[in-house]
Amino acid sequence: MRLPRFFGKKRGHRRTGSQAWGSFGEAIFYAALVAAGVCFAGLLLSGAVGIGSDATAPAWSRWWLWAFTLLIPGALLAFGLAGVARTVRAWGKSEERRAAAEGISNLLESMGQSPGADRGHPGVPTCEDLVNSPGTILRYRLPIESPESWTLVGMGLFAVLWNAVLVVLAVGAGIDLLSGRIEWVLFAVLMPFAAVGIGGIVLFVRRLVLTTAVGTTQMEICDHPLFPGRSYDVLLAQSGSGVFRSIALTLEVEEMASFRQGTDTRTERVIVWRETVKEWTNLEITPGVRFETHVTVTIPAGAMHSFASAHNAVRWRIVVRGQPERWPGFVRVFPLIVYPATLTRSTAAGGLTLVDKVHR
Amino acid sequence: MNGSDESNGAARPAAPRISMQFDHPLRQYPVAADLVVLYEVEGVAPGSVRAVERSVLWYTEGKGEEDLGVHHFERLDDATHVAEALPTGTIAVRLPASPLSYEGVVVKIRWCVRIRLFFATGRDFVSEHVFDVGDIAPALGMVERLQ
Amino acid sequence: MSEAAPDIMAGNPFSTRSIRPGRIPPLDGSGSPLCVAEMLVGLERCGGSAALVGPHGSGKTTLLWHLADALEARGCRVERVRLHGGRGAMSLIRALIRAARGSVVCIDSWERLGWPGALAARWFAALGGLRLLVTAHRPGLLPTLWMCRTSTALLTAIVERLPQAGGLSSSERDVQVADAFRRSAGDIREALFTLYDRFEDRARDRRLAGPSRS
Numbered sequence: 001m002r003l004p005r006f007f008g009k010k011r012g013h014r015r016t017g018s019q020a021w022g023s024f025g026e027a028i029f030y031a032a033l034v035a036a037g038v039c040f041a042g043l044l045l046s047g048a049v050g051i052g053s054d055a056t057a058p059a060w061s062r063w064w065l066w067a068f069t070l071l072i073p074g075a076l077l078a079f080g081l082a083g084v085a086r087t088v089r090a091w092g093k094s095e096e097r098r099a100a101a102e103g104i105s106n107l108l109e110s111m112g113q114s115p116g117a118d119r120g121h122p123g124v125p126t127c128e129d130l131v132n133s134p135g136t137i138l139r140y141r142l143p144i145e146s147p148e149s150w151t152l153v154g155m156g157l158f159a160v161l162w163n164a165v166l167v168v169l170a171v172g173a174g175i176d177l178l179s180g181r182i183e184w185v186l187f188a189v190l191m192p193f194a195a196v197g198i199g200g201i202v203l204f205v206r207r208l209v210l211t212t213a214v215g216t217t218q219m220e221i222c223d224h225p226l227f228p229g230r231s232y233d234v235l236l237a238q239s240g241s242g243v244f245r246s247i248a249l250t251l252e253v254e255e256m257a258s259f260r261q262g263t264d265t266r267t268e269r270v271i272v273w274r275e276t277v278k279e280w281t282n283l284e285i286t287p288g289v290r291f292e293t294h295v296t297v298t299i300p301a302g303a304m305h306s307f308a309s310a311h312n313a314v315r316w317r318i319v320v321r322g323q324p325e326r327w328p329g330f331v332r333v334f335p336l337i338v339y340p341a342t343l344t345r346s347t348a349a350g351g352l353t354l355v356d357k358v359h360r
Numbered sequence: 361m362n363g364s365d366e367s368n369g370a371a372r373p374a375a376p377r378i379s380m381q382f383d384h385p386l387r388q389y390p391v392a393a394d395l396v397v398l399y400e401v402e403g404v405a406p407g408s409v410r411a412v413e414r415s416v417l418w419y420t421e422g423k424g425e426e427d428l429g430v431h432h433f434e435r436l437d438d439a440t441h442v443a444e445a446l447p448t449g450t451i452a453v454r455l456p457a458s459p460l461s462y463e464g465v466v467v468k469i470r471w472c473v474r475i476r477l478f479f480a481t482g483r484d485f486v487s488e489h490v491f492d493v494g495d496i497a498p499a500l501g502m503v504e505r506l507q
Numbered sequence: 508m509s510e511a512a513p514d515i516m517a518g519n520p521f522s523t524r525s526i527r528p529g530r531i532p533p534l535d536g537s538g539s540p541l542c543v544a545e546m547l548v549g550l551e552r553c554g555g556s557a558a559l560v561g562p563h564g565s566g567k568t569t570l571l572w573h574l575a576d577a578l579e580a581r582g583c584r585v586e587r588v589r590l591h592g593g594r595g596a597m598s599l600i601r602a603l604i605r606a607a608r609g610s611v612v613c614i615d616s617w618e619r620l621g622w623p624g625a626l627a628a629r630w631f632a633a634l635g636g637l638r639l640l641v642t643a644h645r646p647g648l649l650p651t652l653w654m655c656r657t658s659t660a661l662l663t664a665i666v667e668r669l670p671q672a673g674g675l676s677s678s679e680r681d682v683q684v685a686d687a688f689r690r691s692a693g694d695i696r697e698a699l700f701t702l703y704d705r706f707e708d709r710a711r712d713r714r715l716a717g718p719s720r721s
Contacts, residue, residue, distance in 0.1 A: 120457060121456075121457050121458040122418075122429055122431070122456055122457075122458055122459060123418070123429060123458050123459035123469075124458050124459065252503075253499075254506065255422075255464045255465055255466045255467045255499070256424075256466075256467070257422050257423040257424025257466040257467050258424050258425060259423055259424050259425055259523060260425060268423050268424070268466050268505075269505070269506035270465055270466055270502045270503075270504065270505050270506065271502070271503040271504040271505075271506065272464060272465050272499040272500070272501070272502060272503060273499065273500070273503065274503045274504070302495060302496060302497045303496070303497070304460070304462050304464070304496050304497075304499075305458060305459070305460065307458075307459050307462070307467070307469065309420055309427035309429070310425070310427050311420070311424040311425035311426075311427050312420040312422065312424045312425075312427055312467045313467070314462070314464065314467055339458075340391060340457060340458045340459075340460050340494065341391075419524075421518050421519070421522045421523070421524050422519070422522050422523065423522065423523060423700065423703060424523060425523060426523055426524050426527070465707055468518055468519070468522070470518070498714060500711060500714065500715070501707065501708070501711035502704075502707070
């Protein structure tokens with residue numbers, strides 16, 4: 001068993017850390033709103049039941065009271081839950097990807113440079129975030145697209161906060177029950193909250209077991225950015241324990257197009273090219289000893305380079321698909337940047353010469 | 361479109377016709393090559409054009425919103441320059457290293473030379489002629505649609 | 508020097524470039540051209556403010572921007588707003604504040620405001636002497652100027668107006684259009700995306716069958 005590492009990237013100055021902490025803070029804020037909403041609702045419901053039992057008050061006034069008293073916790077809950085959902089959905093995704101998915105990236109009108117484009121290569125995204133972390137064996141360690149450990153933190157945070165509030169309310173209801181009073185409304189409200197709390201714990205435990213049992217996947221590469229027609233040494237390191245029915249490493253090209261018209265916003269992502277670089281079957285990984293292997297990845301000559309504009313993108317990526325014997329399969333994505341092969345002017349007439357011109 | 365014209369405006373007299381001659385066969389240019397285009401505008405009365413815009417740009421085509429990047433742009437709006445730019449003219453520019461022309465599935469990248477004429481009546485007319493930069497193989501099709 | 512090639516369609520005729528609002532003239536549910544001038548008269552009859560109503564992908568936005576263009580061509584001041592997320596609401600507030608008296612504020616996706624927001628916007632517009640022309644999925648606060656309906660005939664008429672008539676022969680067109688319309692449950696935009704995919708499939712088959720590009 002290997003515990004998930006939240007601070008795996010100790011070297012380099014990649015922005016992953018700060019971005020993740022930003023999301024973490026955001027998640028805490030929204031979760032606190034949810035907790036406040038639940039507490040407030042629980043307390044008000046208890047109080048409102050008391051008011052409702054006042055036979056002297058007319059029925060309509062009781063309903064208005066209910067409506068008004070539930071407005072504030074309802075708003076807190078709605079705002080908090082929406083925020084948590086949005087944070088979880090955006091977790092681990094790049095700013096560009098989120099912007100494209102939400103359709104707000106048109107603020108950066110694409111007249112000229114696309115966001116984050118290389119100055120010498122218009123339309124080609126920069127690879128600054130991919131080359132600022134040195135590898136242990138090869139030159140660079142590639143970042144994973146959706147860090148699982150932070151998803152785990154998000155799920156754990158949600159489960160703990162939600163259930164803490166639930167316990168407070170449940171204790172109150174239990175005390176009432178022991179004293180012979182049964183608050184049916186409070187019980188009715190508690191039931192769905194309890195279901196969500198238990199669901200949160202189940203999802204968190206499942207994710208924890210999956211992450212620790214399957215282990216992390218690391219990828220290192222000998223050079224970056226990549227150029228068509230060239231081959232690169234890649235190190236795959238898979239930790240975990242037990243038997244993996246298969247682990248496949250593929251090289252893929254993804255096209256992404258984001259469209260917004262009228263009330264419709266849609267992002268379409270398709271894989272247009274996939275090559276299985278290598279596949280291992282019935283692989284047994286011993287706890288504490290990770291599986292390490294070198295493979296050669298070749299970018300085909302004449303292949304399209306990485307491209308990113310406000311609403312469209314062509315992305316290269318290495319994908320590891322694993323199928324552990326006892327656990328559900330996993331997919332881990334490592335983005336790459338492929339530059340266009342540049343033709344030197346002096347050799348254009350005589351023959352093709354590829355020149356690695358990198359402008360960072 | 362290899363060549364397309366469109367006009368904007370309420371009154372629509374006979375549309376001009378803009379033809380272009382590219383200096384590379386099949387309009388295929390290597391990366392960072394020099395592009396030289398001769399154009400000829402027909403069907404325009406002398407003095408009726410108040411400005412000419414000449415640009416070399418790339419745009420995306422496909423299922424997404426259209427993005428574009430202007431590599432070269434010039435606007436000629438004084439009478440002397442407009443007279444020099446019509447009825448024939450030349451656009452010469454060195455192409456950049458990227459993006460390369462690409463025929464993908466949901467994303468396509470095209471390069472074009474665009475000439476826009478602004479008439480004294482307020483009407484404008486644009487003509488666009490596509491060419492290729494680089495020699496990227498087209499995508500063969502969709503392997504998988506991602507959620 | 509090579510002579511410029513004739514005007515041929517190299518790309519997919521169903522791409523966003525060809526189907527975006529403004530490319531195809533507004534058509535009614537049967538595929539016949541709509542008379543924009545008559546619609547503007549109708550707008551006046553509605554008191555200057557009205558809604559274009561219809562389901563997703565029925566051409567409301569296309570019609571809205573056509574009417575906005577026509578109003579501008581007649582010298583009317585027009586503010587255009589697309590309501591998407593918080594920024595959409597902000598742009599509406601800015602437009603309502605900025606618009607001069609008598610202007611028409613064209614709002615896409617009016618129902619995104621919700622009824623309190625819509626009421627507030629209507630009240631603010633009335634206070635500032637502004638007119639509203641909006642798109643909505645259901646009739647509501649504003650009188651309905653036009654109900655956008657879709658049909659196979661409408662989709663056929665749109666495809667016929669695309670570059671190279673969508674790259675389909677007349678016999679292919681009828682079959683493909685009817686199938687795409689049925690699959691998309693009458694959503695024209697979705698149907699055009701389906702036809703985009705079919706065009707790509709055919710292009711791929713042609714590439715695989717023909718000599719490879721070198």
